[in-house]
Amino acid sequence: MDDTTREGISEAVEERSGHGATLRPDLGLVLSGELPCISCRYDLSGISITGMCPECGTPVRATLLATVDPEAGTFEPLTHPRLAALGLVVWSSAAFAAVLIIWMVRFGDALNAWTPIGFRPTWLGVLVPVFVALSGVGSVVLWKPHRKLPVWPSVAATVATVLYGPLVWLMWRLHGVVDRTGSAPYVSSRSVDTDRLWLQVMILVVLVVISLLQRPIIRVFADRSVLLRTGELSRQSLLAFAMAAALMLLGVFLRLGAIRWDDTGSFFLDVIGLVFLAIGSVLVTVGLGCFVVDSVRLYPVLRSGPRTLLDVVERGFGR
Structure with missing residues (x-):
């Protein structure tokens, strides 16, 4: 040209x-x-x-x-654009799949307790750590997407991926062992399982830390889309996701505190904790779903790079 x-x-x-x-x-x-x-x-x-x-x-x-992105020329080219685009989709989609499986198991608990169907697919719980591990594999692309990335976001993303190790083990203990062999945690008439609550505490703490560590690098990816960067399309914030997980964590702590109270106080504190858990769970699920949507939106931008006007137009002759 x-x-x-x-x-x-x-x-x-x-x-x-x-x-x-x-x-x-x-x-x-x-x-x-x-x-x-x-x-x-x-x-x-x-x-x-x-x-x-x-x-x-x-x-x-x-x-x-x-x-067309007027700032396309200012972005450093990704080292492996196709791998980065695919990894981001795997990272979000696998995490979303893990949460959907948890919801399926909880739905089965309710059917088993309140209907004559007798359907409780606790065996699905073993898939939760598998998809969490797959999400961790996808997060590897967040380490060093391009050569000029500052040190802190790269180190934070690497530490976050390492934390997927204990997260997978905790998920296995909770959903692959405790929930598969024990009673339904939210619809059973039995007393609250303290060990299960502490497993939830550890999972949520690790999840909040991972979210905050990944936040800087995810913003680097999101900025490559002109629509996400300018706000013409809304995007899910990892900070909001971490706050939703923190709300769930507060609910678990309230349930732990309810164990030490008398019967009346214990009941109300436990109910409040369950409400916080329910609200936080819905927000986390919606947030992960939005991450999937954002990843799909970013896929063509990351794979091919932001497009300038020079990339899409030419001067026509005789027109």
Whole structure:
């Protein structure tokens, strides 16, 4: 692409400010390469930047504003972009799968206790540490995604991956041993299992620490998407996720405190603890689901790199 074309392209775009940008019309610029419409995924290659998608009528400029990153040239290239993109999806998806399995087991406990179905799939619990371990494997890509990464985020991400070791063991003890051989923890009439509560405490503490350690490097990845960076698409914060896990931790401590109280105080404290646990569990599940969505959104950006306007347009002749 010659200098004249580059000058025409640069003049066609005004600097983004705040949360958006505007394109100045230039009828000589057309799309080159593959550029799916933001609405219907129709290939817009060969269409003027001032035109509209022939399939759904969405302005081409809307797709450009959602695709082109004016700061793309400032990012250091990833060392292994495809591996980083895949690892991020594995990291989030495996963790989400582990939580869904826990919900399935708890749902089975309720069916077994309150209906004649008698379905309690405690054997599924052995899969929880497997998916947690798989999530830990995916987190390896967070260590050093590019050569110029500062030391602290890289060290923090490495320590977080190491902590997956004790987390997997704790998950195995809780879901693969205690829950598989014991009574249903939330619907059984038996007394609260103190050992199970302390296992939950250790799991949640490790989970909070891992989340906080991974937060700096996840922000590095998220900043590579112009839509996530500018807030045009919301993203899940690891800090909010850690706070949800901390809420669950508070619920467990309340249940532990209830053991030392008299019968009346114990009942109310235990109920409050269960409420905190339930709310925190829902927030953690939703948060992990949002991480999966964010990872899928980032996948093409990480795999191919942020796209500049030079990557998607060319000067059309005779148009």
